[in-house]
């Protein structure tokens with residue numbers, strides 16, 4: 001690698017939610033931050049676009065104003081259909097802030113990059129990382145169109161395939177993600193689909209599910225995800241998608257006038273935060289690059305924002321490189337690992353139609369269970385909160401939502 005012609009405190013690779021959160025936090029604290037992303041924003045990211053309470057709290061903390069995100073829609077309930085056809089509506093608290101929302105990633109991520117820039121980070125769009133090498137006192141990254149850049153720290157926020165992880169020799173070349181998911185946008189959907197967020201537990205997809213998430217302007221984000229190694233293969237998903245869209249309850253919900261905005265697109269979802277290297281020499285991995293999505297739902301935006309912030313806070317808190325790494329690793333273990341393992345076990349229950357039916361029945365039993373299930377599903381509090389007394393606090397089950 002040629003000698004670097006540029007030097008910064010931290011280079012952040014990837015400007016999705018994880019990278020933007022890390023860059024904004026570091027730049028606000030006065031660090032010189034360079035963000036590189038191979039894409040030019042606004043860019044699409046294959047996603048369900050659903051924002052959980054945890055994600056909303058992180059966005060609020062970053063200072064994101066929802067009114068600047070064109071496709072943003074607040075959600076006040078989730079409709080769940082069990083494999084038996086039983087439908088239950090789970091309400092989120094009203095008048096106490098926002099607990100769930102949907103926003104196209106094209107719109108959301110562009111605003112997050114703007115926040116990072118506003119905080120003082122230099123964001124280079126359309127410049128891909130092509131190589132990286134750890135040195136005695138930092139890391140040197142190779143960036144297309146820029147050349148070699150030296151940094152005290154690298155934050156790997158470059159998604160599922162993390163080229164930084166590969167460049168540092170820390171990737172498993174056989175890894176393809178735990179889940180694989182399809183997404184397609186539809187316009188002119190029914191009135192119900194333009195307002196309601198629905199999750200369909202289809203018996204043949206379990207523990208996977210299909211969804212329709214409402215977006216501004218009469219559109220919806222529709223998709224489905226399957227666990228690798230479940231009854232369908234990833235290669236079957238195209239045919240399965242066409243067949244799912246004509247299942248009567250899905251077709252009727254989307255409405256007769258619904259039309260696709262473009263082709264469906266697919267992407268893997270990594271959910272093994274407890275089994276990947278979270279750090280490398282002078283490097284911290286965040287978001288999908290740290291496989292941090294929820295193994296039961298595949299939600300990962302909140303985890304990406306949080307891990308990005310924690311990585312930045314670890315860099316800001318310590319000077320000794322080993323302490324920075326261990327501080328970040330401990331934080332991720334403390335905040336995510338128990339929840340991750342519980343969610344994995346629950347996904348095991350949802351594998352069987354009887355388990356999924358039982359779960360929907362139990363969650364829908366009373367007004368109290370319905371309300372609390374919705375809050376738990378949308379990560380208002382950590383999945384395994386009740387099992388981890390070290391995280392208990394007075395208002396843990398009654399906290400308001402974000403943006404009150």
Ligand SMILES: Cc1cc2nc3c(=O)[nH]c(=O)nc-3n(C[C@H](O)[C@H](O)[C@H](O)COP(=O)(O)OP(=O)(O)OC[C@H]3O[C@@H](n4cnc5c(N)ncnc54)[C@H](O)[C@@H]3O)c2cc1C
Nearest residue numbers: 014016017018038047048050129158159181287288300301
């Ligand atoms: C179909 C589907 C539906 C989903 N639905 C939801 C949902 O509803 N809610 C939810 O919370 N989560 C959902 N997820 C998960 C969510 O999309 C991810 O967890 C989230 O995007 C992770 O954010 P990130 O910042 O880590 O990575 P990304 O958002 O993937 O950002 C990575 C960035 O790195 C850049 N990059 C890649 N390679 C390079 C390179 N060589 N050089 C420079 N930059 C590079 C990319 O251009 C990209 O901008 C879904 C995922 C899928 C696939």
